[in-house]
Amino acid sequence: MKKLKVILYFPPDKTDRPFSYYLVKDYDLVFNILQAEVQPGKRGRLTVELEGTEENIERALEFARQNGVEYRPFNKNIVRNQGECMDCGACIAICPSGALYMDPIDWKLYFDESKCLVCELCLRACPVKAIDVNMFV
Amino acid sequence: MGKTFQEINEKIRTGEVVVATAEEIIDIVKEEGIKEAARKVDVVTTATFGPMCSSGAFVNFGHSDPPIRMNKVWLNDVPAYGGIAAVDAYIGATELSESRGLEYGGAHVIEDLVAGKKVRLRAKSYGTDCYPRLDVDTFITLEDLNQAYLFNPRNVYQNYSAATNTSDQIIDTYMGTLLPRCGNVTYSTSGELSPLLNDPEFRTIGIGTRIFLAGTQGYIAWEGTQFVRNKVEIEDGVTMYSGGTLAVIGDLKDMNTRYLRAASFARYGTTMFVGIGIPIPVLDEEMMEYLAVTNRDIYTGVVDYSVPKRSKPTLRRVNYEELRSGSIELEGKKIPTAPLSSLNRAREIANVLKESIERGEFFLQEPVQMMPTKREFKPLKDVGVE
Ligand code: SF4
Numbered sequence: 045m046k047k048l049k050v051i052l053y054f055p056p057d058k059t060d061r062p063f064s065y066y067l068v069k070d071y072d073l074v075f076n077i078l079q080a081e082v083q084p085g086k087r088g089r090l091t092v093e094l095e096g097t098e099e100n101i102e103r104a105l106e107f108a109r110q111n112g113v114e115y116r117p118f119n120k121n122i123v124r125n126q127g128e129c130m131d132c133g134a135c136i137a138i139c140p141s142g143a144l145y146m147d148p149i150d151w152k153l154y155f156d157e158s159k160c161l162v163c164e165l166c167l168r169a170c171p172v173k174a175i176d177v178n179m180f181v
Numbered sequence: 182m183g184k185t186f187q188e189i190n191e192k193i194r195t196g197e198v199v200v201a202t203a204e205e206i207i208d209i210v211k212e213e214g215i216k217e218a219a220r221k222v223d224v225v226t227t228a229t230f231g232p233m234c235s236s237g238a239f240v241n242f243g244h245s246d247p248p249i250r251m252n253k254v255w256l257n258d259v260p261a262y263g264g265i266a267a268v269d270a271y272i273g274a275t276e277l278s279e280s281r282g283l284e285y286g287g288a289h290v291i292e293d294l295v296a297g298k299k300v301r302l303r304a305k306s307y308g309t310d311c312y313p314r315l316d317v318d319t320f321i322t323l324e325d326l327n328q329a330y331l332f333n334p335r336n337v338y339q340n341y342s343a344a345t346n347t348s349d350q351i352i353d354t355y356m357g358t359l360l361p362r363c364g365n366v367t368y369s370t371s372g373e374l375s376p377l378l379n380d381p382e383f384r385t386i387g388i389g390t391r392i393f394l395a396g397t398q399g400y401i402a403w404e405g406t407q408f409v410r411n412k413v414e415i416e417d418g419v420t421m422y423s424g425g426t427l428a429v430i431g432d433l434k435d436m437n438t439r440y441l442r443a444a445s446f447a448r449y450g451t452t453m454f455v456g457i458g459i460p461i462p463v464l465d466e467e468m469m470e471y472l473a474v475t476n477r478d479i480y481t482g483v484v485d486y487s488v489p490k491r492s493k494p495t496l497r498r499v500n501y502e503e504l505r506s507g508s509i510e511l512e513g514k515k516i517p518t519a520p521l522s523s524l525n526r527a528r529e530i531a532n533v534l535k536e537s538i539e540r541g542e543f544f545l546q547e548p549v550q551m552m553p554t555k556r557e558f559k560p561l562k563d564v565g566v567e
């Protein structure tokens with residue numbers, strides 16, 4: 045099983061719903077929407093995490109292209125510099141997904157990357173710049 | 182049965198002293214009771230590590246040849262106050278860089294100095310007969326300075342309001358980023374570990390008290406600015422204390438960036454996280470009663486920071502147990518809470534202090550003068566100049 049984060053760009057006339065349905069059904073993928081920007085009549089943008097066999101992910105992306113859906117791999121991820129972090133908690137105040145959280149026993153900051161939406165709100169919330177966004181992994 | 186500072190210091194000298202942190206003492210009292218805990222434990226260590234804006238350092242650069250009377254001073258482009266003497270200056274934590282804006286301020290200069298980095302010193306003068314030089318532009322390090330001491334006019338707030346935002350817009354404050362429509366609540370006190378909540382009547386903490394300050398031994402120099410004694414009895418016999426503050430002093434040359442960190446809050450500016458630990462002697466059982474305080478009995482107000490006024494409305498009163506639980510109830514909704522001061526590092530400081538007392542490296546200093554009992558918190562009389 046492989047995981048891949050991609051951004052899918054939908055032409056204005058396509059909606060994402062039936063499309064994601066095919067991905068799940070025909071290619072046996074777990075389809076996890078991380079961020080959606082879909083407005084009627086406009087080009088839509090969907091950041092998703094696909095989980096499945098490598099072959100199925102490749103075939104699904106080929107299917108997407110044939111249907112006018114463009115994509116590019118989503119390489120950004122959030123990195124925390126543990127040495128810089130003071131475990132203050134200012135970042136958890138705004139993290140919408142719960143990816144950043146504090147353990148109520150040791151009151152240290154933990155980061156669950158699988159929950160991260162890469163919304164980058166924590167970058168501005170951290171007073172010591174201990175959080176950074178990494179463009180290429 | 183009571184103990185004196187001298188008796189406790191004697192125990193520190195002989196290594197017999199028993200020290201507990203303000204968190205550990207809660208369990209000890211629960212198990213053994215006030216009386217036995219007061220007999221057994223001699224010192225309780227308290228600590229805090231949070232953003233404290235009212236911080237800064239005095240520095241003396243030494244004289245150049247020919248000498249200059251620096252009347253305008255910049256350190257890494259951050260203006261420092263030079264109106265003191267020829268080569269003395271005060272660098273304040275919240276002063277901002279003239280070239281880097283909100284990202285870099287006096288707090289960062291102080292942290293860079295403590296980290297041993299080179300800092301650019303620029304100074305200007307109008308020139309006098311005895312100080313003819315007009316400007317200087319060079320690099321300095323902490324080691325080069327004759328004196329460099331942290332002098333923070335207002336630190337260690339006794340208690341601080343929690344913050345939320347009832348407006349429809351996100352706001353950036355010194356209490357962090359507050360999400361619209363009460364999307365979050367932030368708070369900034371170490372609660373039951375907090376120094377001035379463990380000696381709320383200032384029985385042992387006063388001018389001259391020796392403290393842990395950012396990695397070294399410092400002192401309480403005076404009452405903090407805006408010092409007041411607020412004491413509100415809450416229905417069930419619980420008292421809400423607030424308003425106490427401390428002015429602290431210590432040698433920057435011995436400090437450690439682990440406990441002194443420059444910070445920049447988005448769209449607000451710079452501030453300094455300062456680590457402070459205060460040892461409290463268990464003089465008697467009454468003192469132990471104060472030291473046994475728990476988060477359940479420490480209250481603060483939840484204040485609406487979207488109101489741009491001096492007195493902001495308090496939405497409700499809440500205790501630290503609820504704040505620490507991760508969410509509080511506000512107008513029927515569950516609102517997530519987040520701390521701004523690091524409890525983890527405050528604990529570390531309480532333990533470091535505990536160990537240095539146990540090792541006989543840190544002795545208690547009895548205050549040379551107690552804190553004032555009466556002070557008024559006066560607003561600015563902004564009457565204009567007409
Ligand atoms: S990028 Fe967004 S979701 Fe990810 S950790 Fe930061 S605030 Fe949370």
Ligand code: SF4
Nearest residue numbers: 129130132133135170
């Ligand atoms: S805001 Fe920054 S320093 Fe504070 S806990 Fe989060 S990552 Fe660490």
